[in-house]
Amino acid sequence: MDLGIKGKKALVCASSKGLGLGCAEALAEAGVDLIMNARGAEALEASAERLRQTYGINVTTVAADVATPEGQAKVIEAAQGIDILVNNAGGPPPGMWQDWDRADFIAALDANMLAPIALIKAFVPDMMAAGWGRVVNITSQSVRAPIGVLGLSNSARTGLTGYVAGTSRQVAGSGVTINNLLPGIHATDRADALDGGVVASRNITLEQAREERAATIPAGRYGTRAEFGAACAFLCSQHAGFIVGQNLLLDGGATNITM
Numbered sequence: 001m002d003l004g005i006k007g008k009k010a011l012v013c014a015s016s017k018g019l020g021l022g023c024a025e026a027l028a029e030a031g032v033d034l035i036m037n038a039r040g041a042e043a044l045e046a047s048a049e050r051l052r053q054t055y056g057i058n059v060t061t062v063a064a065d066v067a068t069p070e071g072q073a074k075v076i077e078a079a080q081g082i083d084i085l086v087n088n089a090g091g092p093p094p095g096m097w098q099d100w101d102r103a104d105f106i107a108a109l110d111a112n113m114l115a116p117i118a119l120i121k122a123f124v125p126d127m128m129a130a131g132w133g134r135v136v137n138i139t140s141q142s143v144r145a146p147i148g149v150l151g152l153s154n155s156a157r158t159g160l161t162g163y164v165a166g167t168s169r170q171v172a173g174s175g176v177t178i179n180n181l182l183p184g185i186h187a188t189d190r191a192d193a194l195d196g197g198v199v200a201s202r203n204i205t206l207e208q209a210r211e212e213r214a215a216t217i218p219a220g221r222y223g224t225r226a227e228f229g230a231a232c233a234f235l236c237s238q239h240a241g242f243i244v245g246q247n248l249l250l251d252g253g254a255t256n257i258t259m
Contacts, residue, residue: 004238006031010084011075011123013037013066013115016044018188019138020088022225024051026233027084033058035079039065066119067111076122083130084236085123087116088138091190092152094197104152112139112156117163120178128174134236135178137164141251143182161247168245177244179235184251185213186223219252 010027014020016038024034028051036051038044041063048059062078064071067089092108116137127133139157141147146154161180168178185191198209214221228250234240235248249255 001239003030003233003236005084005233005236007033008083008236009033009035009081010086010236011035011037011079011082011119012086012088013075013119014039014088014090015086016040016047018190019183019186019225019228020086021047022227022229023086023088023136023138023232024229025226026229027086027236028055028057028059030233030237031055031057032084032236035060035062035075035082037062037064037066037075039063066115067107072115072118072122076119079123081126082123083127083132084134084136085119086136086138086232086236087119089115091140091150092156094149094194095151096149097151100152105155108152108156109159112153113159113163116160120167124171124176124178127176128171131175133174133176134240135176136232136235137178137180138232139180139182139247141182141184141249141255143180143247144249144257145255165245172244175241177235177241179240179243179245180247181228181232181235182247182249182251183228184223184249184254185217186225186228186250188225191222217252217254221252223250223252 015024
């Protein structure tokens with residue numbers, strides 16, 4: 001399917017690896033020029049160069065932490081004129097409800113709620129003026145069904161979900177859509193970190209931890225970044241203009257809900 005976005009320009013945050021890289025790869029395959037952001041310059045530039053060589057697109061890299069005002073300013077300056085915004089940031093650490101204090105919640109809010117909102121506010125007005133734009137926020141399955149050990153993520157990402165629910169309806173009439181992608185377990189560094197915690201707490205092997213968790217997913221496996229990226233690219237396409245304020249689960253059926 002031709003996504004109809006060749007020649008568009010996209011900012012993809014946290015895109016040196018993992019799900020963000022999956023989104024960048026899928027957009028690059030569709031002919032979209034990229035501004036790729038991540039905190040680590042070396043991994044970011046390596047991923048960007050591979051996409052340049054593979055797809056022949058223009059890629060600008062911005063090494064910055066978008067959870068900080070300084071990082072946001074750097075990214076915003078580099079990404080003027082974008083048509084597509086993909087918000088993404090690493091999730092806060094797992095733990096139990098007694099473990100977290102105010103500083104922990106503020107850090108989670110800065111990364112997973114306030115940073116995406118700042119970028120939406122920075123770029124959506126110009127998208128509205130142009131009559132076309134796409135915003136996709138990578139959140140988590142936990143906004144539909146909270147995960148106890150991910151209380152920081154549950155809180156911050158659910159706050160972003162509420163913001164998007166209202167804002168998306170206000171901008172849709174100008175040709176701009178805002179939607180959320182809710183990943184379950186995918187084969188990424190984040191999954192490795194969470195599985196590693198199980199290994200340490202239960203004294204089992206990493207392979208055992210993965211097998212146990214895969215068994216809780218109806219699809220029987222972890223998702224891939226390519227599958228996730230394809231879903232992101234479709235939401236960014238010309239074909240998704242009537243999808244507004246939605247929360248699309250990509251979890252292999254793991255979230256057991258009806259609606």
